Every structure is written in structure tokens, then in C-alpha cells.
Amino acid sequence: MAAEVARELRASFAAGRTRPVEWRAAQLRALVRMIEEKEGDISAALHADLAKPHMESYLHEISLAKASCTFALKGMKSWTKPEKVPAAITTFPSTAQIVSEPLGVVLVISAWNYPFLLSIDPVIGAIAAGNAVVLKPSEIAPATSSLFAKLLPEYVDNSCIKVVEGGVEETTALLEQKWDKIFYTGSGTVARVVMAAAAKHLTPVALELGGKCPVIVDSNVDLHVAIKRIAVGGFLKRVIERFYGEDPLQSADLSRIVNSKHFNRLTSLVEEKKVADKIVYGGQTDEKQLKIAPTVLVDVPLDTALMTAEIFGPYLPIITVEKIEESIDFINSKTKPLAAYLFTKNKKLQDDFVANVPAGGMLVNDVALHLANPHLPFGGVGESGMGSYHGKFSFDCFTHKKAVLIRGFGGEATARYPPYTTEKQKILRGLINGSFIALILALLGFPKEKR
Amino acid sequence: MAVAELGETVSELRQAYESGRTRSLAWRQAQLRGLLRLLKEQQETAFEALHEDLGKHRAEAYRDEVGLLMKSANVALRQLGKWMTPEKVWVPLVAFPATGQIVPEPLGVILIFACWNVPLGLSLEPLIGAIAAGNAVALKPSELSPCTAKFLAENVGKYMDAAAVKVVQGGPEVGEQLMEHRWDKVLFTGSPRVGRAVMAAASKHLTPVALELGGKCPCIFDMMSSARELQIAVNRIVGAKWSCCAGQACLAIDYLLVEERYLPVLLKVLKSTMKRFFSDADAMARIVNARHFQRLSNLLKDKEVAPSILHGGSMDAENLYIEPTILLNPPLDSAIMTEEIFGPLLPIITLKKIEDSIAFVRTMPKPLALYAFTGDAKLRRRIVEETSSGSVTFNDAVVQYAIDALPFGGVGQSGSGQYHGKYSFEMFSHKKAVMKRGYLIELTLRYPPWNERKIALMRHLYRFDYFGFVLCFLGLRR
Numbered sequence: 021m022a023a024e025v026a027r028e029l030r031a032s033f034a035a036g037r038t039r040p041v042e043w044r045a046a047q048l049r050a051l052v053r054m055i056e057e058k059e060g061d062i063s064a065a066l067h068a069d070l071a072k073p074h075m076e077s078y079l080h081e082i083s084l085a086k087a088s089c090t091f092a093l094k095g096m097k098s099w100t101k102p103e104k105v106p107a108a109i110t111t112f113p114s115t116a117q118i119v120s121e122p123l124g125v126v127l128v129i130s131a132w133n134y135p136f137l138l139s140i141d142p143v144i145g146a147i148a149a150g151n152a153v154v155l156k157p158s159e160i161a162p163a164t165s166s167l168f169a170k171l172l173p174e175y176v177d178n179s180c181i182k183v184v185e186g187g188v189e190e191t192t193a194l195l196e197q198k199w200d201k202i203f204y205t206g207s208g209t210v211a212r213v214v215m216a217a218a219a220k221h222l223t224p225v226a227l228e229l230g231g232k233c234p235v236i237v238d239s240n241v242d243l244h245v246a247i248k249r250i251a252v253g254g255f256l257k258r259v260i261e262r263f264y265g266e267d268p269l270q271s272a273d274l275s276r277i278v279n280s281k282h283f284n285r286l287t288s289l290v291e292e293k294k295v296a297d298k299i300v301y302g303g304q305t306d307e308k309q310l311k312i313a314p315t316v317l318v319d320v321p322l323d324t325a326l327m328t329a330e331i332f333g334p335y336l337p338i339i340t341v342e343k344i345e346e347s348i349d350f351i352n353s354k355t356k357p358l359a360a361y362l363f364t365k366n367k368k369l370q371d372d373f374v375a376n377v378p379a380g381g382m383l384v385n386d387v388a389l390h391l392a393n394p395h396l397p398f399g400g401v402g403e404s405g406m407g408s409y410h411g412k413f414s415f416d417c418f419t420h421k422k423a424v425l426i427r428g429f430g431g432e433a434t435a436r437y438p439p440y441t442t443e444k445q446k447i448l449r450g451l452i453n454g455s456f457i458a459l460i461l462a463l464l465g466f467p468k469e470k471r
Numbered sequence: 472m473a474v475a476e477l478g479e480t481v482s483e484l485r486q487a488y489e490s491g492r493t494r495s496l497a498w499r500q501a502q503l504r505g506l507l508r509l510l511k512e513q514q515e516t517a518f519e520a521l522h523e524d525l526g527k528h529r530a531e532a533y534r535d536e537v538g539l540l541m542k543s544a545n546v547a548l549r550q551l552g553k554w555m556t557p558e559k560v561w562v563p564l565v566a567f568p569a570t571g572q573i574v575p576e577p578l579g580v581i582l583i584f585a586c587w588n589v590p591l592g593l594s595l596e597p598l599i600g601a602i603a604a605g606n607a608v609a610l611k612p613s614e615l616s617p618c619t620a621k622f623l624a625e626n627v628g629k630y631m632d633a634a635a636v637k638v639v640q641g642g643p644e645v646g647e648q649l650m651e652h653r654w655d656k657v658l659f660t661g662s663p664r665v666g667r668a669v670m671a672a673a674s675k676h677l678t679p680v681a682l683e684l685g686g687k688c689p690c691i692f693d694m695m696s697s698a699r700e701l702q703i704a705v706n707r708i709v710g711a712k713w714s715c716c717a718g719q720a721c722l723a724i725d726y727l728l729v730e731e732r733y734l735p736v737l738l739k740v741l742k743s744t745m746k747r748f749f750s751d752a753d754a755m756a757r758i759v760n761a762r763h764f765q766r767l768s769n770l771l772k773d774k775e776v777a778p779s780i781l782h783g784g785s786m787d788a789e790n791l792y793i794e795p796t797i798l799l800n801p802p803l804d805s806a807i808m809t810e811e812i813f814g815p816l817l818p819i820i821t822l823k824k825i826e827d828s829i830a831f832v833r834t835m836p837k838p839l840a841l842y843a844f845t846g847d848a849k850l851r852r853r854i855v856e857e858t859s860s861g862s863v864t865f866n867d868a869v870v871q872y873a874i875d876a877l878p879f880g881g882v883g884q885s886g887s888g889q890y891h892g893k894y895s896f897e898m899f900s901h902k903k904a905v906m907k908r909g910y911l912i913e914l915t916l917r918y919p920p921w922n923e924r925k926i927a928l929m930r931h932l933y934r935f936d937y938f939g940f941v942l943c944f945l946g947l948r949r
């Protein structure tokens with residue numbers, strides 16, 4: 021089945037269906053219509069998969085997906101235009117440009133935590149860039165996956181944009197085919213499998229992974245560590261109560277854990293006494309609803325699983341340090357995260373943070389917002405991934421920038437060719453170094469060939 | 472190099488990078504200046520090494536390697552400050568007050584594998600980019616160009632920061648051992664077969680890779696409008712095929728496509744030009760080693776192919792010399808037409824109409840470069856739009872390599888990732904998105920508990936409909 025899909029998409033691409041800008045725009049407009057007309061269904065699917073509150077679905081997935089489409093629709097005309105670049109004196113006269121062309125047929129494998137956005141956003145980029153695309157939504161968010169399988173064919177060109185549902189088996193079958201790019205969002209473990217499979221076909225990959233995204237909170241106050249800890253903990257308690265009420269498990273605004281496997285993974289992270297003892301707020305769980313309340317811990321021992329693996333759940337461990345500057349070394353002792361955050365008014369600390377903490381992206385005095393800015397590339401580095409997207413970066417992610425050089429017959433530099441006499445070598449040196457005089461000499465036909 | 476020694480080298484590089492010494496503009500400039508001094512002061516030795524390894528004439532060595540490297544290092548020196556400057560980006564009003572920028576930062580420790588055919592160029596050109604981007608670098612030149620490898624090992628440490636820029640010598644086993652370690656990026660130039668192995672090894676550590684592979688670079692040859700243009704075109708073709716390391720170049724013309732009625736004219740000029748250029752024995756490089764000589768000789772000796780040899784064909788195994796050879800219409804399923812030739816053999820395929828070349832090229836894997844000699848603007852447009860390749864050059868060949876503003880790299884089977892000029896800097900950088908906000912305005916509607924009013928307000932904001940937002944906020948609109 022995977023081979024069928026690949027074959028059909030390749031035929032559609034070869035036939036040139038996805039190339040015209042009008043086709044691409046039509047698909048994107050159809051996606052906008054889909055998001056507008058089916059917002060209720062999308063929200064319902066996200067609620068079925070994750071108990072995501074409607075507002076969260078709107079704020080963090082639906083609206084961003086729509087914004088992505090409209091941004092691409094606005095930008096496409098200029099993005100698809102060839103870019104003229106300066107040619108060199110060495111090749112005078114000539115014109116040079118960079119032409120953006122689609123890679124061909126691409127595979128997008130998506131994740132379960134933002135199952136709508138993380139599926140549709142890369143697909144938008146692939147379409148804008150003129151590719152044929154197959155989407156493999158996460159089977160761990162089954163309602164959203166089947167929603168895509170049902171809805172996309174109703175709105176977009178099914179011969180060029182397909183959905184394949186399934187788990188490990190279907191994904192493995194897809195990975196055996198040859199694609200022109202694979203875009204994967206998910207874990208580092210599976211990413212390695214994806215990249216190894218891609219290597220067989222020399223397929224380039226974009227991997228959007230995770231990591232332990234740190235938040236540094238500066239207090240700007242010279243207080244004893246213990247008081248700082250309480251102050252932060254105290255503030256957190258008040259805010260959490262304001263958002264979710266006194267019993268967060270009852271709040272409709274709290275999403276649930278995606279499935280029992282992850283629920284068990286998370287609860288076991290805090291089972292150990294030396295971890296459970298560090299809980300300062302929260303900790304309540306409801307296995308039936310698969311809900312875990314926002315939980316704050318302080319100074320959990322660093323060798324525990326909670327502190328070494330990516331949490332991906334509602335636990336917030338706080339680590340206290342003597343001097344806030346130590347936090348930078350702490351972060352750098354771990355693998356590079358997808359994002360790093362800092363709250364401070366201290367300009368020097370801000371500069372230090374930006375210059376010395378490698379991360380996919382960073383935000384000062386806020387969290388996560390940077391992903392909503394289409395002018396900023398979104399992607400990881402090191403263990404948090406490779407490649408980036410959003411805005412024009414999505415277009416670039418699925419594009420080959422083809423260098424095109426057009427020469428005429430006006431300037432013929434015989435100095436390039438053997439037999440290599442000393443005079444020729446002199447002129448050649450000049451030409452390569454961009455010497456105008458050498459160019460003139462070469463154009464005038466020096467050195468004169470002896471016939 | 473022993474496994475333990477290798478491990479030490481890698482951790483020394485990691486330490487050098489972690490110490491922060493490679494970050495400053497001053498350090499990067501010092502390395503580039505050191506490289507320029509190396510190329511200037513050791514130029515004769517470099518020419519000798521290239522001549523030893525490949526029989527390259529010093530003019531070819533300058534034109535294709537040393538000269539271009541000096542140009543690139545100078546460009547990097549001039550542009551470095553600009554490349555390193557963060558790029559400010561627009562931030563939507565809803566995030567006010569806020570600033571956004573893209574900050575380039577080094578990836579860390581880079582590994583560069585170079586191929587044997589342009590051994591200096593393929594090591595040092597990426598090195599320029601990696602250093603400009605502020606990384607520590609390990610260079611692994613090909614063992615098939617041993618004199619150049621030795622030249623690099625002896626000189627790089629002397630002219631550059633030996634703690635942060637190292638040369639590792641050895642064969643495939645050393646390459647494999649190097650790939651056991653985690654790198655922040657690996658650039659590999661070579662064959663697709665080894666490229667697959669490099670990428671597979673890199674996947675274990677999620678190391679991003681750039682692969683510069685090859686392919687069969689076709690040359691589409693259309694009717695030329697005058698004898699002068701025909702001669703110039705043929706000069707360029709002959710130069711691009713045989714004066715580039717005897718055709719052992721990823722960018723060399725692999726095969727030629729021409730209309731059958733035009734063949735006799737083309738052949739006549741081809742032969743006379745070849746005679747003129749290569750009258751001297753030392754004008755053309757030799758085949759790199761006996762294994763490749765054997766491979767090329769097998770391509771010609773193939774029973775189905777031998778009859779199509781039109782010109783040349785003589786071989787000297789002792790001197791590893793193969794005469795510039797032209798073949799006419801060898802079978803399309805023969806090795807010479809399915810594998811990258813990488814040698815001084817030029818198959819010519821004739822077609823009824825030159826436009827058929829587009830369909831022909833599309834049946835082959837995407838090459839690193841596509842060449843077309845034509846004055847027909849419509850054909851040019853069709854070639855650009857209907858074929859895919861790393862690059863396209865009209866009315867010349869290989870020269871695109873010298874233009875810094877054009878990205879150099881393949882697509883599909885010819886590779887992924889691009890460099891040269893600013894692209895080299897970007898290849899070895901991570902573009903970090905950085906956004907800074909203030910506390911002046913706090914939009915509490917971002918947070919739970921949520922209600923319909925908050926959703927309505929958000930809708931307006933996300934459409935950048937600030938007027939609607941204000942009305943809604945004031946309760947004057949739903």
C-alpha cells in the first residue's frame with residue numbers, strides 16, 4: 021500500500037500537477053476553508069484525543085494552522101520568484117540566479133501532542149513549495165488521525181496530497197519507499213530510525229524533536245535561597261489556582277494525558293520517595309480520567325529519571341542555584357534543547373544567555389510565543405533536531421535552491437585552456453582574483469594564440 | 472591512527488570548542504589569515520603534492536584549487552562581520568513590546584571528509600566555512616591522494632590553531648571509527664555508496680549531514696548560430712571534460728546529447744580542439760590509481776560498448792594514462808551509461824530533436840550539474856523548469872563553481888546541503904530564533920480559565936484585527 025501511494029504521488033508530481041502557483045494557492049485556500057468550516061470537528065477530535073479545552077485547541081492549533089496558510093498564500097508569489105544574484109568578474113559576461121524548485125514527493129510524519137497543527141503545518145509548507153505529499157498522522161491521537169483521513173480528500177487534490185493512517189507497521193512500510201524529503205516530529209529514538217531509513221535512499225530529513233526545555237527565573241532580589249524557593253513556589257501556587265481552581269483535576273481547562281502508557285510513565289517518575297518528597301504543590305492524579313494535576317517539585321536529585329529524561333507532562337521541577345549565572349552552565353551540561361527561556365530584567369544576563377546557551381530557539385521574559393512568529397525559524401539543534409520551518413522557512417524546507425548561470429559567448433578567456441603557458445597562468449590568476457585588468461586582457465584575447 | 476588516539480583527538484577538539492576560543496571574530500579571522508598565508512607560502516609544495524597525486528598541471532591546480540581557495544578565504548574575511556550579525560525580524564503588534572532576531576551560532580565540532588580528486592579544494596573550502604562559523608574542525612582527507620593528505624597534516628596545524636583544527640589521516644577504517652563519535656555536523660564529499668554509509672552512521676547520534684555526491688552531469692548541445700560560437704562552445708566542453716582532473720570531477724560533463732544531423736560538425740571541431748589542447752602529455756591529469764584505471768578500462772572493454780568508440784581509446788596502465796576518448800551511442804543499459812564515469816571518456820548520445828534531451832535527462836537520477844549550450848530562450852526555460860539538478864549552467868560548464876553568490880550542492884542522488892560563499896557559513900551554523908518581550912502589556916486572555924469572550928478576543932488578535940479587538944474588548948462587538 022505504501023508503494024502504491026508513493027508510485028501514485030510520483031506520477032502526479034512527474035505530470036507537473038503540483039508546480040503551478042495557482043494549484044498551490046487553490047490547495048491552501050481549500051485548507052483555510054476546511055479549518056473554518058470544520059473547526060468544531062477539529063476541536064472535538066482534539067478533545068477526544070487529549071481532553072484539550074476548546075480554547076486551547078483554538079489558541080495553540082487551529083488559529084496557528086490558519087495563520088500558516090494565509091501567510092503562505094500571501095508570500096508564495098515572491099517566494100517562488102527566482103532570486104537574481106551577482107555573478108563574478110571571473111565569468112563576465114553572465115547572469116546568475118537561484119531558482120526555487122520543489123524537491124518532489126515528501127513524507128510528513130506527525131506527533132500526538134499537537135496532532136492537528138504538527139500535521140498540517142509541514143504539509144502547508146510542502147504544498148506551498150510545490151511538492152506532492154503524504155501525511156502520516158500519529159496513531160496515538162486516533163481521532164485527529166481519522167479526521168484527517170476523512171477531511172483532506174474532501175477539500176484538497178487527492179492525487180497529490182494523501183493521508184496514510186497507521187502505527188509502526190505502516191510507518192515502517194512508508195519509510196522503505198524513496199522520498200525526496202522526510203519531515204518527522206517526535207522523539208529522538210524514532211528519529212534515529214527515520215534517519216537511518218532515509219540514509220538508504222539518500223533522502224534528506226528534517227527532525228523536530230524535543231529535549232528538556234529549561235526556564236531560568238531570575239529574582240533580581242538578593243534573598244536567601246530558601247526564601248527565593250518559597251517565593252517562586254508561592255507565586256506558582258497562586259497562579260495555578262487562578263487558572264485551574266482549587267481542584268485542577270475537575271477543571272475543564274486541564275487536558276488529560278494522551279494514554280495510559282504515558283500516564284504510567286509519568287506517575288512512575290514521581291513514585292520514588294526521594295522524588296515524591298520534593299513535591300511542594302499538586303501531585304493529585306485521576307487514573308480513570310488519565311489526568312494529572314499541575315505539580316511543582318523543588319530540588320529533585322539530579323540523577324533521577326525525572327531530571328534526566330524529557331518529562332513531557334505536567335511536572336515542573338524547580339532547581340535552585342546560589343547565583344543565577346550558574347544556571348547557564350547547568351543547562352549547557354545537558355543536550356541542546358528545542359527552546360530555552362529566561363525571565364529577567366538584567367541585560368547582561370540576557371546577553372550572556374543568548375550568546376552562551378545553544379538551543380533551537382529562545383525567548384526572554386515569555387515562553388513558547390516565538391513559535392507563533394512566522395518570521396522566526398522554528399527547529400532544534402543537536403538532540404533537539406535538525407532543520408527548521410514556519411513562515412518562509414517552511415517553504416525553504418521543502419525546496420531545492422537551484423543555481424542557474426547563463427553565459428554568453430561574448431567573453432572568451434582562452435587563458436582557461438591548455439596548453440598552459442606562463443602568460444596564460446598570469447591572466448588566469450588575475451581572473452580568479454577578480455582583477456578587472458585581467459578581465460580586460462582576457463576579453464581582448466590575450467595571450468594571443470600562436471597558430 | 473589508533474582508535475585510542477582518535478578518541479583523544481576528538482575530545483581535544485570538543486574541549487577546544489567548549490573553551491569558547493573559536494567563537495570570537497578575532498579567532499576566526501586569524502584562522503582565515505593563517506590559511507591564506509599557508510596557501511601563499513606553501514603554494515609550490517601544494518602544486519607538487521597535487522602533481523604527485525594526480526598529475527595535475529600547476530595551472531589546473533591553481534585554477535581549480537589553490538586560486539579559488541584564496542578567493543574564498545578573502546571573501547570570508549571581508550564578509551565575516553556581516554555574516555555573524557544577528558538578523559532583526561518583524562514581530563507582530565500583538566506581541567508588543569517585543570524584539571525578534573535570528574542569531575547565527577556555531578554548531579560545535581565539525582567533521583569534513585574530502586574526496587581525492589580535488590583534494591585541497593574539497594578539504595579547505597568547507598574548512599573556510601566551518602571556521603568562519605566559529606566551529607572546531609576535524610579534516611579527513613582521502614587516503615587516495617596521500618601526498619595532499621600529508622601536505623595538509625604537516626601544514627594546517629602550523630598555520631592555524633592546532634588545538635581546534637586537526638587533520639586526521641587514514642583510510643576507510645579511520646573514517647568508520649570517526650563516525651562512531653558524535654559530531655555536530657558532518658560534510659561528506661564522495662560517492663553515493665559511501666554517502667549512504669556516512670548518513671546511516673550519523674543517524675545513531677542524530678548528527679546532521681551534508682552530502683556532496685556526484686551523478687552523471689549531462690551536456691545538452693543545441694545548434695550553434697556561428698562558427699565562432701561553435702568553437703567557443705567546444706572549447707568550453709573540452710575544457711570542462713578533460714582539463715578538470717581528466718574528467719574525474721563531480722562537475723565534469725559526463726555525457727553529451729546532440730541532434731544526429733549536427734553530429735558531424737560537432738565531431739570535427741571536438742577532435743581538432745582536443746588535439747590543440749592536449750598536444751602536451753602533461754596537459755591532462757592522470758587516473759588516480761590502478762583500481763580506477765581498471766574500472767575505466769572495463770567500461771571501454773565491455774563487448775557492447777567497444778564498437779562505439781569513435782576517437783581515442785588508447786590506455787597506458789603503467790602511467791595510469793587514458794587518452795581522451797569519444798564514444799557514439801553506447802547502449803543505454805551499459806555501465807558507461809548507468810554509472811558516473813569519472814574519467815576521460817565522453818559518450819555522445821544522438822537524438823532526433825534536441826527537445827528530446829529533456830525527457831532523456833529526466834530518466835536519470837538528478838545530477839549535480841546540468842549543462843546546455845543553446846541560444847534558444849524557450850529551450851532554456853523548459854530545461855530550468857522541467858529538469859532538476861544541483862545547478863544549471865548555460866553555454867559553459869564548471870565555472871559556476873567559482874561564483875560565491877551561487878549555492879553549490881546537489882539534490883536527490885547528487886546530495887543534500889549547499890555551500891560556497893555565505894552558504895558555507897550557514898551550512899555550519901545554527902540559526903537560533905531569539906525573541907525578547909517586556910512586561911508592559913500582559914494579555915491575560917492567553918491563560919485559563921477560558922470562556923467564549925476570550926476566544927472571541929483571540930480571534931480578532933490572530934487576524935491582526937486590532938480595531939475589532941478593541942471593540943470586542945469594550946463589549947461593543949461579539
